[in-house]
Amino acid sequence: MLVHEMVQLGAKRSGIRELFEYGLKRKAEVGAENVFDFSIGNPSVPAPDAVQAEFRSQAAREDTVKVHGYTSATGAMSVREAVAKNLNARFDAKARPENLFFTCGAAPALMSTMKAMCVPGAEFIILAPYFPEYPTFIRAIGGKVVIVPANTTDFDLHIEDVEPYVTEHTQAIIINSPNNPSGVVYQKAALEALAELLRKKSAETGHPIYIIADEPYRELVYDGYEAPFIPNIYENTVVCYSWSKSLSLPGERIGYVYVPDQAADSTDLFNAVAGSARALGHICAPTTAQYVVERCCCVMPDIKAYDENRKTLYKGLTELGYTCVYPHGAFYMLLKAPFGTALEFSEKAKEYNLLIPPCEPFGCPGYLRLSTCVSHDMILKSLPAFKALLEENR
Amino acid sequence: MLVHEMVQLGAKRSGIRELFEYGLKRKAEVGAENVFDFSIGNPSVPAPDAVQAEFRSQAAREDTVKVHGYTSATGAMSVREAVAKNLNARFDAKARPENLFFTCGAAPALMSTMKAMCVPGAEFIILAPYFPEYPTFIRAIGGKVVIVPANTTDFDLHIEDVEPYVTEHTQAIIINSPNNPSGVVYQKAALEALAELLRKKSAETGHPIYIIADEPYRELVYDGYEAPFIPNIYENTVVCYSWSKSLSLPGERIGYVYVPDQAADSTDLFNAVAGSARALGHICAPTTAQYVVERCCCVMPDIKAYDENRKTLYKGLTELGYTCVYPHGAFYMLLKAPFGTALEFSEKAKEYNLLIPPCEPFGCPGYLRLSTCVSHDMILKSLPAFKALLEENR
Numbered sequence: 001m002l003v004h005e006m007v008q009l010g011a012k013r014s015g016i017r018e019l020f021e022y023g024l025k026r027k028a029e030v031g032a033e034n035v036f037d038f039s040i041g042n043p044s045v046p047a048p049d050a051v052q053a054e055f056r057s058q059a060a061r062e063d064t065v066k067v068h069g070y071t072s073a074t075g076a077m078s079v080r081e082a083v084a085k086n087l088n089a090r091f092d093a094k095a096r097p098e099n100l101f102f103t104c105g106a107a108p109a110l111m112s113t114m115k116a117m118c119v120p121g122a123e124f125i126i127l128a129p130y131f132p133e134y135p136t137f138i139r140a141i142g143g144k145v146v147i148v149p150a151n152t153t154d155f156d157l158h159i160e161d162v163e164p165y166v167t168e169h170t171q172a173i174i175i176n177s178p179n180n181p182s183g184v185v186y187q188k189a190a191l192e193a194l195a196e197l198l199r200k201k202s203a204e205t206g207h208p209i210y211i212i213a214d215e216p217y218r219e220l221v222y223d224g225y226e227a228p229f230i231p232n233i234y235e236n237t238v239v240c241y242s243w244s245k246s247l248s249l250p251g252e253r254i255g256y257v258y259v260p261d262q263a264a265d266s267t268d269l270f271n272a273v274a275g276s277a278r279a280l281g282h283i284c285a286p287t288t289a290q291y292v293v294e295r296c297c298c299v300m301p302d303i304k305a306y307d308e309n310r311k312t313l314y315k316g317l318t319e320l321g322y323t324c325v326y327p328h329g330a331f332y333m334l335l336k337a338p339f340g341t342a343l344e345f346s347e348k349a350k351e352y353n354l355l356i357p358p359c360e361p362f363g364c365p366g367y368l369r370l371s372t373c374v375s376h377d378m379i380l381k382s383l384p385a386f387k388a389l390l391e392e393n394r
Numbered sequence: 395m396l397v398h399e400m401v402q403l404g405a406k407r408s409g410i411r412e413l414f415e416y417g418l419k420r421k422a423e424v425g426a427e428n429v430f431d432f433s434i435g436n437p438s439v440p441a442p443d444a445v446q447a448e449f450r451s452q453a454a455r456e457d458t459v460k461v462h463g464y465t466s467a468t469g470a471m472s473v474r475e476a477v478a479k480n481l482n483a484r485f486d487a488k489a490r491p492e493n494l495f496f497t498c499g500a501a502p503a504l505m506s507t508m509k510a511m512c513v514p515g516a517e518f519i520i521l522a523p524y525f526p527e528y529p530t531f532i533r534a535i536g537g538k539v540v541i542v543p544a545n546t547t548d549f550d551l552h553i554e555d556v557e558p559y560v561t562e563h564t565q566a567i568i569i570n571s572p573n574n575p576s577g578v579v580y581q582k583a584a585l586e587a588l589a590e591l592l593r594k595k596s597a598e599t600g601h602p603i604y605i606i607a608d609e610p611y612r613e614l615v616y617d618g619y620e621a622p623f624i625p626n627i628y629e630n631t632v633v634c635y636s637w638s639k640s641l642s643l644p645g646e647r648i649g650y651v652y653v654p655d656q657a658a659d660s661t662d663l664f665n666a667v668a669g670s671a672r673a674l675g676h677i678c679a680p681t682t683a684q685y686v687v688e689r690c691c692c693v694m695p696d697i698k699a700y701d702e703n704r705k706t707l708y709k710g711l712t713e714l715g716y717t718c719v720y721p722h723g724a725f726y727m728l729l730k731a732p733f734g735t736a737l738e739f740s741e742k743a744k745e746y747n748l749l750i751p752p753c754e755p756f757g758c759p760g761y762l763r764l765s766t767c768v769s770h771d772m773i774l775k776s777l778p779a780f781k782a783l784l785e786e787n788r
Contacts, residue, residue: 115400117397251465253647
C-alpha cells in the first residue's frame with residue numbers, strides 16, 4: 001500500500017551517482033590519486049572569501065532569534081531588496097523586491113514555476129542535451145515532457161529545431177544557458193529568434209508561452225562571453241536562479257524565482273508560484289543563507305580555475321585524438337565516444353580508473369559529460385590514462 | 395492558463411499571518427510596547443549557546459567546499475550516525491543511520507511521508523485541534539483529509555473518538571504531541587490504546603495503518619511530563635522531526651523522517667519517502683545546519699522562559715475569569731472565547747491591542763490560541779488589557 005512510482009524513484013540511483021559511489025570504492029582500493037573522477041558537478045572552488053566572511057559574520061550576530069528565525073515565505077524583505085537592486089544594476093532589470101520568491105535552491109524554484117503553469121495537458125519543452133532531472137521534475141508536477149533532440153552540429157539553439165515541438169498545449173520552454181552538460185552559451189541572436197517564435201505561437205494559441213530561464217551557471221562564462229539576461233529579450237520570461245555554482249554553496253539550498261512585472265499575468269503567476277511552493281512543502285529559504293546573499297549577491301565567482309581546467313582538458317584530449325565540444329560556460333565539457341556506445345566507452349574507461357558518465361540521461365546518446373570542477377592536477381594526471389584508453393581500444 | 399488553485403493558495407494569507415501583519419501596523423501607530431501580540435509561534439528563546447557556538451565553528455571551518463557542498467539526498471552519513479546514536483541513547487530506539495532521511499524541516503518531512511503512502515483513495519486522519527497546514531499538505535499530495543472533532547472535555551486522545559473514522563482507506567493518522575495549539579501531551583496509556591486499535595484495524599483491512607508522529611515540540615514539556623517515543627509503542631510509526639522549536643532554528647530548515655526497521659515494508663517505505671522528497675524538489679537538507687545538528691542533537695532546550703510564561707499567563711487569565719486549557723507541552727495555550735464566537739472575540743480583542751488568533755483554522759471553533767513564546771514582560775503588561783476586554787464586553 002505504498003506508491004510504487006515513489007518507491008522506484010527513491011530506490012533508483014542516477015548513473016552519475018552510481019559512478020560517483022563506484023569511485024569512492026575504487027579510491028579505497030587503489031588510492032585516491034589514481035582515480036580520475038569526472039562525474040560530479042560539485043564546485044571544486046571554495047566559496048569566495050567575502051562569502052565565507054559573511055557566514056562568519058552571520059554566525060556572530062547577536063540577534064540570533066532573527067538570524068535563525070522564520071522569514072516570510074517569499075524571503076526576508078531586506079534580502080529581496082538587495083537582490084532586486086543587484087539585478088537592476090547589472091541588467092537594468094526593473095525588478096522590484098515583490099518580484100522575487102526565495103526558494104531552497106533551483107530545483108524547487110523550477111518545480112514551483114512549472115507547477116504554477118501545469119494546467120491539464122500542459123507541455124513543457126526541454127532542449128537536449130538537458131539536465132537529467134528535468135523530465136523527473138516535469139512528470140512529478142503532472143506535466144508532459146517534450147524533448148527537442150540535440151543538434152550535434154554545434155549544440156546551440158536553432159529555432160527551426162524548436163518550432164515543430166511548440167503546440168497549443170505548450171506552457172513553457174526551459175532554457176538552460178550556460179548549458180549543463182554542453183557548456184554552450186546561447187547568444188542574443190538565437191534568443192531573439194526564439195522570442196519571435198514564441199510571440200508568434202502565443203498569438204496563435206491565444207495564451208502566453210513562457211521561457212523558464214534556469215541559469216545557475218549565469219556567471220560561469222569564459223572567453224569574454226556573456227549569458228544574456230533573457231527577460232530583456234523576451235517579456236514572458238521567468239528566471240530560476242541559485243547561488244549553488246556561482247558562490248559555491250550547493251549544500252546551502254538558496255535560490256529564487258524572479259517573475260518580472262512585464263510577464264503576462266505577472267501577479268497571478270507570482271501568487272501561483274508561491275502557492276505551488278507551499279504545495280511542495282516550502283516554508284522559507286534557509287535564513288542564514290538568505291542574509292549571506294543579501295550582502296554577497298554582488299560578489300562574482302573566481303572562475304580562473306574552471307577556465308584553466310577547461311582549456312587544459314580540451315587541449316589534452318583533442319591532442320590525443322578525442323573529439324570534444326569546446327565549452328564557453330558552466331564547468332562541463334562534452335566528449336564524443338570514440339568507440340562503441342557512450343555507455344560502453346564509460347564502462348571501458350572505468351578499467352582505466354576514468355569515471356565519465358554517459359550522456360544518455362541528458363538526452364544526448366553518443367556523448368559523455370566531463371566535469372571540469374575538479375583539481376587541475378587530476379586533469380594532468382588523467383591524460384596518460386585517456387591516452388592508453390584510446391590506443392588500446394580503438 | 396495558470397493553475398487556479400495554486401494562485402488561490404499563494405494569494406490567500408492565513409488568519410494568523412493577517413493578525414501578525416496587523417500587529418506590525420498597529421505597533422507603528424501606538425508603539426510596540428502597547429501591542430500584545432500572541433499570534434506567532436516563532437521561538438522567542440535564542441538558540442542554545444552550544445548551538446550558536448557550533449554555527450560559528452562551522453563558519454570557521456577550512457574545508458569550505460565540504461561545509462557548503464552537496465550531501466547525499468538522505469543527509470551526510472556522519473550526521474545520520476550522530477542522530478541515530480542520540481535516538482538510541484535517549485529512547486533505546488535501535489535506529490540505524492540508514493533509517494534517517496534529512497529534510498528541509500518538518501513540512502517536507504510530513505509531505506514526503508504522506509506522499510509515499512498516498513495510493514488512490516488514501517485517507518489521512520488528523521485530530522482536532524490540529525496544525526492548520528495539515529489539510530493543505532494532505533490535499534497537496536492528493537490525499538483525503540479525515541478530521542476527528544476536538545474532544546473539548548480535555549483535548550486529549552480518546553480512542554472511542556478516533557475509531558469511527560478509521561476505514562479501509564486509512565493509510566495513516568497524524569499524531570502531534572505535544573500538540574499545537576492545545577499544548578496537550580498524549581500519555582502512554584492513550585497511545586497504547588491507539589496502537590491496539592490500529593493493529594486491529596490493520597488486520598481487518600489487510601494493510602498497515604501508520605502513525606505519523608509529527609513532534610517538533612518533543613522536548614518542550616513541563617511539570618515533569620514526557621512525550622513518549624511513539625515507535626516504542628506502535629511498530630508502524632514514522633517520526634517527522636524538526637529542530638525548529640527545540641533548538642530555536644525555524645529559519646534554518648532542518649529536520650528528518652525516521653522510518654524504523656520494525657515498520658511494515660520499512661525499506662520500501664524509506665525509498666518511497668526519498669522518492670517523494672525528490673518529487674517535491676528535495677536535493678538535500680542545508681549542509682551547515684546538518685553539521686550543526688550532528689554536534690548539537692544532544693543539546694536540550696532551555697524551557698524555563700516558556701514554562702514561566704505559561705504559568706503566568708494561565709494564572710493571570712484564570713484569575714480574571716477566563717477559561718484556559720492548562721498546557722503541559724509546546725508553547726501555546728487554548729483560551730475559550732468568553733463571549734461571541736472566537737472570531738468575534740478576536741476582533742474585539744484587537745480594540746484592546748490584544749492579538750489572539752481564533753482556532754477555527756485549527757478545527758476548534760470557540761477557542762483561540764495564545765502563543766507563549768513571547769516576552770514575560772509583555773504577558774504581565776497585557777493582563778490589564780485582558781481585564782478591560784472582559785469587563786467592558788461580557
